[in-house]
Amino acid sequence: MGQSPFLEKIRNIMRTKHYSIQTEKTYLLWIKRFIIFNHKRHPEELGEQEVTDFLTYLAVKRRVTSSTQNLALCAIVFMYKHVFERELTLLPDTIRARAPKRVPTVLAHEEALSIISHMNEKYQLAFSSLYGCGLRKAE
Structure with missing residues:
Protein backbone atom coordinates (compact mmCIF):
# COMPACT_ATOMS: atom_id res chain seq x y z
CA MET A 1 0.00 0.00 0.00
CA GLY A 2 1.60 3.26 -1.12
CA GLN A 3 1.80 6.67 0.46
CA SER A 4 -0.90 9.25 -0.23
CA PRO A 5 -0.18 11.64 -3.11
CA PHE A 6 -0.16 14.52 -0.63
CA LEU A 7 2.49 12.93 1.61
CA GLU A 8 4.45 11.89 -1.48
CA LYS A 9 4.47 15.55 -2.55
CA ILE A 10 5.91 16.56 0.82
CA ARG A 11 8.54 13.81 0.53
CA ASN A 12 9.56 15.07 -2.93
CA ILE A 13 9.86 18.66 -1.69
CA MET A 14 12.03 17.53 1.22
CA ARG A 15 14.29 15.53 -1.08
CA THR A 16 14.62 18.47 -3.46
CA LYS A 17 15.72 20.58 -0.48
CA HIS A 18 18.20 17.85 0.58
CA TYR A 19 16.68 17.13 3.98
CA SER A 20 18.03 14.02 5.68
CA ILE A 21 16.05 10.79 5.44
CA GLN A 22 15.56 10.83 9.22
CA THR A 23 14.12 14.36 9.12
CA GLU A 24 11.89 13.33 6.23
CA LYS A 25 10.52 10.34 8.17
CA THR A 26 10.02 12.37 11.34
CA TYR A 27 8.28 15.27 9.59
CA LEU A 28 5.98 12.91 7.67
CA LEU A 29 5.11 11.13 10.93
CA TRP A 30 4.15 14.41 12.64
CA ILE A 31 2.19 15.60 9.62
CA LYS A 32 0.25 12.29 9.60
CA ARG A 33 -0.47 12.68 13.32
CA PHE A 34 -1.67 16.23 12.72
CA ILE A 35 -4.01 15.03 9.95
CA ILE A 36 -5.35 12.15 12.08
CA PHE A 37 -5.86 14.47 15.06
CA ASN A 38 -8.01 16.65 12.80
CA HIS A 39 -10.21 13.70 11.74
CA LYS A 40 -8.32 13.17 8.47
CA ARG A 41 -9.29 16.54 7.07
CA HIS A 42 -6.89 17.84 4.44
CA PRO A 43 -4.38 20.28 5.98
CA GLU A 44 -5.21 22.87 3.32
CA GLU A 45 -8.64 23.20 4.99
CA LEU A 46 -7.01 23.70 8.40
CA GLY A 47 -5.41 26.77 9.87
CA GLU A 48 -3.86 28.36 12.92
CA GLN A 49 -6.66 27.25 15.27
CA GLU A 50 -6.21 23.57 14.37
CA VAL A 51 -2.43 23.85 14.72
CA THR A 52 -2.91 25.52 18.12
CA ASP A 53 -5.33 22.79 19.20
CA PHE A 54 -2.89 20.06 18.12
CA LEU A 55 0.09 21.61 19.90
CA THR A 56 -1.99 22.17 23.03
CA TYR A 57 -3.17 18.54 22.90
CA LEU A 58 0.47 17.38 22.69
CA ALA A 59 1.45 19.48 25.71
CA VAL A 60 -1.59 18.86 27.91
CA LYS A 61 -2.95 15.41 27.04
CA ARG A 62 0.12 13.64 25.67
CA ARG A 63 2.51 15.52 27.99
CA VAL A 64 5.32 15.61 25.43
CA THR A 65 8.55 17.49 26.08
CA SER A 66 9.12 20.94 24.67
CA SER A 67 11.58 19.57 22.09
CA THR A 68 9.01 17.01 20.88
CA GLN A 69 6.31 19.65 20.62
CA ASN A 70 8.71 21.93 18.77
CA LEU A 71 9.58 19.15 16.32
CA ALA A 72 5.88 18.65 15.58
CA LEU A 73 5.53 22.40 15.04
CA CYS A 74 8.53 22.49 12.68
CA ALA A 75 7.02 19.70 10.57
CA ILE A 76 3.68 21.50 10.33
CA VAL A 77 5.31 24.86 9.56
CA PHE A 78 7.38 23.17 6.82
CA MET A 79 4.21 21.75 5.28
CA TYR A 80 2.38 25.08 5.24
CA LYS A 81 5.40 27.05 4.05
CA HIS A 82 6.63 24.74 1.28
CA VAL A 83 3.47 22.94 0.16
CA PHE A 84 0.80 25.62 0.59
CA GLU A 85 3.20 28.61 0.40
CA ARG A 86 1.56 30.10 3.46
CA GLU A 87 3.09 31.35 6.70
CA LEU A 88 1.59 30.24 10.01
CA THR A 89 1.20 32.49 13.01
CA LEU A 90 0.74 30.69 16.30
CA LEU A 91 -2.23 31.88 18.28
CA PRO A 92 -1.42 33.39 21.68
CA ASP A 93 -3.48 30.76 23.54
CA THR A 94 -1.22 27.90 22.37
CA ILE A 95 -0.03 25.98 25.42
CA ARG A 96 3.66 25.24 25.06
CA ALA A 97 5.30 22.27 26.73
CA ARG A 98 7.91 23.13 29.31
CA ALA A 99 11.48 21.95 29.13
CA PRO A 100 12.29 19.57 31.98
CA LYS A 101 14.51 21.03 34.68
CA ARG A 102 17.76 19.15 34.79
CA VAL A 103 19.47 19.10 38.14
Missing part, protein backbone atom coordinates in the same frame (compact mmCIF):
# COMPACT_ATOMS: atom_id res chain seq x y z
CA PRO A 104 23.07 17.95 37.99
CA THR A 105 24.07 14.99 40.14
CA VAL A 106 27.12 15.79 42.21
CA LEU A 107 29.01 13.95 44.89
CA ALA A 108 29.20 15.24 48.44
CA HIS A 109 32.68 16.38 49.48
CA GLU A 110 33.17 13.30 51.66
CA GLU A 111 32.07 10.98 48.81
CA ALA A 112 34.57 12.53 46.41
CA LEU A 113 37.41 12.22 48.93
CA SER A 114 36.45 8.61 49.64
CA ILE A 115 36.56 7.71 45.93
CA ILE A 116 39.93 9.43 45.47
CA SER A 117 41.35 7.62 48.52
CA HIS A 118 40.43 4.26 46.94
CA MET A 119 42.25 5.04 43.67
CA ASN A 120 45.66 3.80 42.66
CA GLU A 121 48.26 6.29 43.96
CA LYS A 122 49.35 7.33 40.44
CA TYR A 123 45.79 8.65 39.76
CA GLN A 124 45.14 10.26 43.15
CA LEU A 125 47.14 13.43 42.43
CA ALA A 126 45.49 14.01 39.04
CA PHE A 127 41.96 13.45 40.38
CA SER A 128 42.61 15.49 43.52
CA SER A 129 43.75 18.37 41.30
CA LEU A 130 40.71 18.06 39.03
CA TYR A 131 38.36 17.91 42.01
CA GLY A 132 40.12 20.80 43.75
CA CYS A 133 39.80 22.97 40.63
CA GLY A 134 36.09 22.18 40.36
CA LEU A 135 36.39 20.65 36.91
CA ARG A 136 33.68 18.34 35.60
CA LYS A 137 34.09 15.03 33.79
CA ALA A 138 33.77 16.61 30.32
CA GLU A 139 36.30 19.32 31.06
